[in-house]
Amino acid sequence: MMKRRTIKDRPTVQPRVLAMIAYRNLLQKRLRTLLTVSGIAIGIGSVYFLLSFGIGLQRLVANQVIGNQSIRTIDVKPTNSSIIKLDDIAVQRISEVPDVKEIGKIYYFPGSFKLNNSETDSIVYGIDKGYEQLTYLNLIKGELLKDTAVKNPIVMNKAALEAIGLGKDPSIVIGKSIDITVPLPKIQSQSKVYQRSMQIVGVIDSGSGAEIFIPSTEFRQLGVPALTQLKVGVDSVETVSKARAQIESIGLETSSPVDTLNEINKVFNYLNLILIGFGGIGMLIAILGMFNTLTISLLERTKEIGLMVALGARSVDMKRLFIFEALFLSLVGATLGIVGAVGLGWLINIVMNMLAAGRGVKDGFQLFAHPYQLVFGVIGFMVIVGLLVVVLPARRAQKISPIDALRRE
């Protein structure tokens, strides 16, 4: 008796063998395969290129906007109507909030300074070591307040120097004396003006308006009752929102660079969608090309498929054969497209950096980003598209009758 076997214990064609047959078939029609792969590469490459540009630009903008602010920080201010002030009690309560690691104290008032007989308005910040640690101050000359041993030190930004015509060479002001004047808010119903001669210890490159920084103790010793703002550092980005809620429950107002970042991300998410739309047109053409190739391949090989079924192939093996061909086209096309897009992006980035350097931009920048999620996401997307495109030809391959196929001429 003939041994009967069920579908489960019936061995099917080994994947390696199917891959070999699929590969040989694609290789036989070299030009068609090349054109199809090129179509996919261009389609997927343009999607990748535009997305990589979108994400790169998003990072660049976020970096410029967030700049020296750590996104693990929260800015705390009193609300306009609040009776809660940023005094020692408030600072103590905030320091007790879990996840809060560090607190930077800030006073700031409009004031003015006089240097080399030039006088200009400026924002005068009174900051402590905590603030300096939580904020990246881009020091270009000298030293920061937390690192200096000088008595009555002051750090100013480049914009303040530019306001008095000394922006070209910041090093010449280090060690020089500067006169500060700050009209303070009423203290115990009395108006006070802070006036002091100080020594410049450092120049930073941040902010577009004139800003000068002195130790917060200067204002505190004068009896200024409450801080203007606090900068609170937390454990991680994930704990920002929780810590903010707890600080707000005290009756204070909070903001965070995360808010700005979210806004930027929102805008760029829309931009990316538009870019995907543009790239999608190329992608659509590539998909149609792939469908066309697989369908023609099916029609040309009807007899071959009939032969294979007559020789004992399961119809599901014929379906798998077409799936392998689609996967091959998708993977090779997607890989080539991504490699091409990365190369093109690299080239454009070099040219843009050279152009920017020619216009005085000192820091290099990256216009294109290549996060691994994007690379694998785009490849995965193309594989899924390939599997969807092959559904119809594969189903038709599965239904081919060997007798009809072998009778065809």
Place this chain on the structure above:
Amino acid sequence: MPTKPMLFTAKNLALSFTTGDQEVQAVRSCNVTVPEHAITVIFGASGSGKSSLLNVVSGLQKPTSGSLLYRGVDVYEQSLNELAYFRAHELGIVYQTNYWVKSLTVLDNVAMPLYFQGQSQAEAHRRAHEALSAVNMGQFATKYPALLSGGEQQRVAVARAIVADPPVIIADEPTGSLDSTNGDAIIALLQKLRDDHGKTIVLVTHNMEYLHIANHLLEVQDGTVTQIEEAQIPRTVKKMLGDAQTRITKLMEEHTT
């Protein structure tokens, strides 16, 4: 002479097609057998229904009525996958026209039945080399089949039919597109497979020259299958040849007058 065991048994087997409004009886109800380890020749004129009968025997065409038993099991009671298994393991097929997967070499084309059994490429290649050597075509392994001559292609087709060592070889007009030398060589190969390897051969032909190798004869005329036992074959062949000779003589007389 001992009776050979029956490998195939057709019971009231019939096959009909509908073309347009007409129903064509390709195979009329028949009860025939195919003995094991023997050459069964299905003989008939073109369009008589022999290829239709062969398609049924090959597990490719379900009969309209009746049944086909293989070693006692109803072939068409099986699922499509079981039928594929049956074709891959029990049958080796040689066609009149050479069908190939054009993108594959001779070696891979010969190895195909083994691939469909789930064997690895290395093992399939090893056995395909053996099969090619058995038909003296070993040196053509890396060539593409479409580039070979008709005779060479048919030898490769025989290698493909025997590569999985199936018990049954089905040959559908294997000499149809060959000259007599190459045709005789293929017939000799089939005889060798029966004599040396105990294969069961089902040979479809319309060429009377090869009737003498039959152990069993199925004559097909307009869909009617007549089974002729081995002892009766010489007489039947003699009668057929006589009839053919009479027809030829008559035609020649008509031509000369």
